[in-house]
Amino acid sequence: MLELLGISPIQLYGQLVLGLINGSFYALLSLGLAVIFGMLNVINFAHGALYMLGAFVAFFALDLLGLNYWAALVIVPLVLALVGVVIERTMLRRLYQLDHLYGLLLTFGIALMLEGVFRHYYGSSGIPYAPPPELVGPLNLGFMILPIYRGWVIAASLVLCLFTWYIIERTRLGALLRAATENPSLVQAFGINVPLMLTLTYAGGVALAGFAGVLAAPIYQVNPAMGSNLIIVVFAVVVVGGMGSIMGAIVTGYALGILEGLTKVFYPPASAIVIFVVMAVVLLVRPAGLFGREA
Amino acid sequence: MLDRAPLLKVADLQAWYGESHVLHGVDIEINEGETVTLLGRNGAGKTTTLRSIIGIVRKRTGTISLRGTDLLKLSPHRVATQGIGYVPEERGIFATLTVEENLMLPPQVAEGGMPVDEIYRLFPNLLERKTSPGTKLSGGEQQMLAMARILRTGARLILLDEPTEGLAPVIVQRIGEIIQTLKTTGFTVLLVEQNFRFASKLADRHYVMEDGKVVDHFTSGELDQKVDSLHKYLGV
Numbered sequence: 001m002l003e004l005l006g007i008s009p010i011q012l013y014g015q016l017v018l019g020l021i022n023g024s025f026y027a028l029l030s031l032g033l034a035v036i037f038g039m040l041n042v043i044n045f046a047h048g049a050l051y052m053l054g055a056f057v058a059f060f061a062l063d064l065l066g067l068n069y070w071a072a073l074v075i076v077p078l079v080l081a082l083v084g085v086v087i088e089r090t091m092l093r094r095l096y097q098l099d100h101l102y103g104l105l106l107t108f109g110i111a112l113m114l115e116g117v118f119r120h121y122y123g124s125s126g127i128p129y130a131p132p133p134e135l136v137g138p139l140n141l142g143f144m145i146l147p148i149y150r151g152w153v154i155a156a157s158l159v160l161c162l163f164t165w166y167i168i169e170r171t172r173l174g175a176l177l178r179a180a181t182e183n184p185s186l187v188q189a190f191g192i193n194v195p196l197m198l199t200l201t202y203a204g205g206v207a208l209a210g211f212a213g214v215l216a217a218p219i220y221q222v223n224p225a226m227g228s229n230l231i232i233v234v235f236a237v238v239v240v241g242g243m244g245s246i247m248g249a250i251v252t253g254y255a256l257g258i259l260e261g262l263t264k265v266f267y268p269p270a271s272a273i274v275i276f277v278v279m280a281v282v283l284l285v286r287p288a289g290l291f292g293r294e295a
Numbered sequence: 296m297l298d299r300a301p302l303l304k305v306a307d308l309q310a311w312y313g314e315s316h317v318l319h320g321v322d323i324e325i326n327e328g329e330t331v332t333l334l335g336r337n338g339a340g341k342t343t344t345l346r347s348i349i350g351i352v353r354k355r356t357g358t359i360s361l362r363g364t365d366l367l368k369l370s371p372h373r374v375a376t377q378g379i380g381y382v383p384e385e386r387g388i389f390a391t392l393t394v395e396e397n398l399m400l401p402p403q404v405a406e407g408g409m410p411v412d413e414i415y416r417l418f419p420n421l422l423e424r425k426t427s428p429g430t431k432l433s434g435g436e437q438q439m440l441a442m443a444r445i446l447r448t449g450a451r452l453i454l455l456d457e458p459t460e461g462l463a464p465v466i467v468q469r470i471g472e473i474i475q476t477l478k479t480t481g482f483t484v485l486l487v488e489q490n491f492r493f494a495s496k497l498a499d500r501h502y503v504m505e506d507g508k509v510v511d512h513f514t515s516g517e518l519d520q521k522v523d524s525l526h527k528y529l530g531v
């Protein structure tokens with residue numbers, strides 16, 4: 001069948017894996033965006049720039065402090081969480097009473113500034129970041145050979161996505177988050193410090209973006225433009241999945257990554273736009289998104 | 296009867312929603328162990344009074360003190376921890392939480408809250424439905440859940456906003472029994488009600504609100520003399 005279409009299985013599997021890798025980043029980032037939007041009502045346009053910042057912090061940690069990849073995986077999310085706390089406490093917090101648009105404009109401004117600063121010092125070519133030696137080499141899956149690092153990225157993002165889903169959907173902390181998303185003033189009236197939860201939510205979402213940035217560095221290099229290249233697709237993913245849904249963000253992230261990969265195999269010219277076509281169709285047919293609750 | 300220092304004292308309370316001035320002077324005192332109702336027509340300001348006490352409405356002047364603690368100074372999440380439980384109008388059950396998660400949501404504010412197994416014994420429906428989404432319960436069950444989750448917290452002062460609204464007579468009766476039980480076990484209850492028949496059987500005293508002010512106050516014993524003016528206040 002595939003042969004009839006002139007497509008080799010190797011090519012198909014290769015694009016599937018690439019799609020899964022891209023999907024891993026779509027899922028990690030759209031998950032953070034969905035959680036932040038749910039709690040803070042802020043469309044965090046800075047998400048891509050913070051992902052880029054995560055990759056740069058990993059590069060600085062290695063370059064200046066000699067901290068390796070594994071250390072970066074732990075430290076970068078913590079540093080980015082701190083950046084998130086500062087952004088939320090000093091700026092975002094002042095905008096909650098206003099229209100969505102103000103949060104979007106503020107975070108868009110933050111994104112432009114971050115990207116501008118890094119572009120000024122590092123230009124627009126990428127800085128290579130070597131994968132850790134433990135993850136270099138081929139992984140033989142029987143039907144195909146996969147670079148170990150790529151397998152690791154897929155596995156790590158899957159685990160992190162499911163872990164985040166578990167926290168939100170199955171723990172007490174998650175119940176507090178969901179309740180505060182629905183009715184913050186009532187949750188507050190029960191004695192919960194909701195402003196603190198908002199800060200931690202933003203910090204958590206940003207930490208996820210930072211983690212994704214470290215994962216991405218060995219694949220895409222460390223590049224000031226890496227965030228803005230990704231964020232538009234990620235917004236499309238969030239629109240398709242539906243703003244309110246955690247599992248929706250995860251599933252849609254991987255699914256659209258794979259769809260994009262398959263499009264590259266079957267009709268390459270459409271691969272750059274297929275996600276946006278899906279987005280347009282979903283907006284027309286189900287404006288709340290595939291997994292979103294109808295308002 | 297009012298010679299002891301009251302548990303909750305609200306004096307000359309004024310409150311605003313944005314620019315709109317809604318409460319124009321509310322005076323209420325409740326002693327420990329009393330059940331007191333707040334009566335009044337739609338829009339009189341009953342809900343706003345409760346929301347001002349619990350700290351949801353922030354723009355307030357006057358006095359709200361609980362055992363001498365000034366609640367106006369506290370940040371919103373610190374009010375409940377003084378020992379107040381709030382059962383809001385429309386029940387406030389969370390759709391994205393299961394029945395059990397709804398029940399366990401409010402943190403404990405004092406020792407001596409009702410243990411979970413006792414709650415489930417009192418409200419067997421909640422146990423049966425504990426994994427379904429909170430808002431899949433019937434209106435009556437949601438009201439039970441809204442009350443049960445507050446009983447768990449150990450709060451001894453309960454603010455109840457129209458617990459019988461829109462419910463069938465059997466459920467109303469059941470809620471009456473629960474409030475009666477609360478009363479006999481020493482809870483202090485501030486009950487907002489439109490259903491005056493229901494309220495008069497439970498409460499020790501009644502405050503009447505009109506246009507954001509408390510305009511009358513009487514005990515259940517004085518009820519008979521008050522029937523005519525009550526009809527005027529409540530427009531029934």
Ligand SMILES: Nc1ncnc2c1ncn2[C@@H]1O[C@H](COP(=O)(O)OP(=O)(O)OP(=O)(O)O)[C@@H](O)[C@H]1O
Pocket residue numbers: 312315317335336337338339340341342343344384489
């Ligand atoms: N969120 C709000 N913003 C502006 N005005 C409000 C708001 N909520 C209530 N009001 C107004 O405040 C006044 C008092 O309302 P409140 O809800 O306290 O009345 P109520 O006595 O509880 O009435 P009901 O019996 O209908 O529940 C009303 O005129 C109402 O229109």
Ligand SMILES: [Mg+2]
Pocket residue numbers: 341342343384456
């Ligand atoms: Mg009301």
